[in-house]
Amino acid sequence: MITLENNRLKFSFPGLTDELRQLISVELDRVTNRLIAEDRAMAFNQLLKTNHRYSSLDDSEKREMREALLALKPEKLRQAILSHSGQTNLVDSTSRDGFTVNISFQRTLRIPDDGKTYPLPPGLGAFPLRLIDDNPARVPAYWLKRGGVMLPIYQAEALWLAFKTDYPCALKVGTGKINAISGASWTPVLGKNPQDYVILPEQPWLDGYCVKKGSIRQFVAMPLGEGYTAEEQVTGSGEHGGIQLQIYPLKSKLYFEETIKPRFPRTLADILPRLIPPQSRVTGAAPLRPSPASAASIHIDEDALEMGLGAGGSIRQEIYQDGRPVDAWDSSATSRCFVHLCNSAVWQQITGQKPPHPPFKAAIYAKHGLPWFDYYRDDIGALQGSSILKKLKSVFHVARNKVEPSLIEQESVEPTLIIQYGQKRRPDEVREWVE
């Protein structure tokens, strides 16, 4: 299921979450039965020998603890195992959302297409998103047929995709139904040879087309029908435009085996401090929970309405290799969404709301010494890049032949402040996008 929350697409997998709850429940029974049968007196004596927080207790405290442990009921043990495994929220909650993937579309600078490879540009806030179904009378019938959402974008404006998830997923991204990773025509299945998807959460962002190892060409919006877009250059026609997303979560059984099962205690000793804490006043602080998100007949010129994405300047960005086999991803739990790119000039006619201001020019941003970003991981391999996408003519190149001054303005810039991110810091805290 996909919902729209605070200008983000939220993909959720209720069926998969139910499957995980079942797997956890079976494992919980199994581990509870095993640990309850262990020799508790021996485990307690061992704890006294090896843990000074217990050995320093006085005799009456030790006796009290030993008795509490010997009288341990399976239900209490079960709760302690669940808490140790970190799955209490998932199992106790009957919310059907469970794991989610959030995708937003970030406004950004357009990088000069001057032959240089730039660091990652900043996020200047999320594009507003609206359901196509919100304005059925004001959008073309073929948009209604496709469903999905729309966002307002100016001609020659750039964007990047931000991903936030707590569950491993494979994500296919298309522009005009051309795969942004492989350059092939859109198919509803995952391809591994060559890989035609990004892996989450390893890939925090996607800024453009995967053209070569370690480098992408920035996504830049242009009107359909003038030869700028990747779709038109690859297929010869501008039929679809927009952005297509299809997500495949990791199979629940694999996630359970890889991530959840290893967190279960192996022996009673692993969870004794949880069952009989040395000082009852020492309790963990309750985790902070984020507050819930607070979430006429007009002639529309359909020709001027729709935008597609073409290739802009070069940016350093790796697209990570999937280390799993392709059948690790659950094609039965897939969901997909068509994101229509609506010309900002007509957005207001459709929605009655103003589109965001056009973004800064890269030169102005750089002149003020504002930060750029770099993200690097040496623990995962990067894809080589697509030979099809490598041949794309950039929007700048196409515009130069058409003499369109707004695009020819391509002043080179010198980023001075580059913030480096890697494995040590979570990438979802960077690039300063405004939620």
Place this chain on the structure above:
Amino acid sequence: MGHVQTFGEYVRQRRENLAESDRAFSVRQVAKRVGLEPSYLSKIERDEQPPPGEDKICRLAKELGDDPDLLLAMAGKVSTDVLNTIRARPMLFAELLRELKTRPDKAIHRLVQEVRDGEW
């Protein structure tokens, strides 16, 4: 006013429909998968026992290919997450539900903001 189908009648009808083409939907097998005694499920289906707890209803809904919220509503229950949401702001949600009760489905779908996938 016509007869309103009870929880038991509905479950029985759904299960029997599925059992026509798949023997895995016998009372015994469904009960086993859901974690109920077959005799208990049989009594629930005949309305001789009240509906089971939330967890079993959700499992039953999954077995029968139904939405858990639908079965919970038929059993006169509300899922815990919805209940907690209402408890957090009871006046506001009571007002909201009263306001929405006569609105068409389409208007309510817009409120939920579910993204529909079409043909492309």
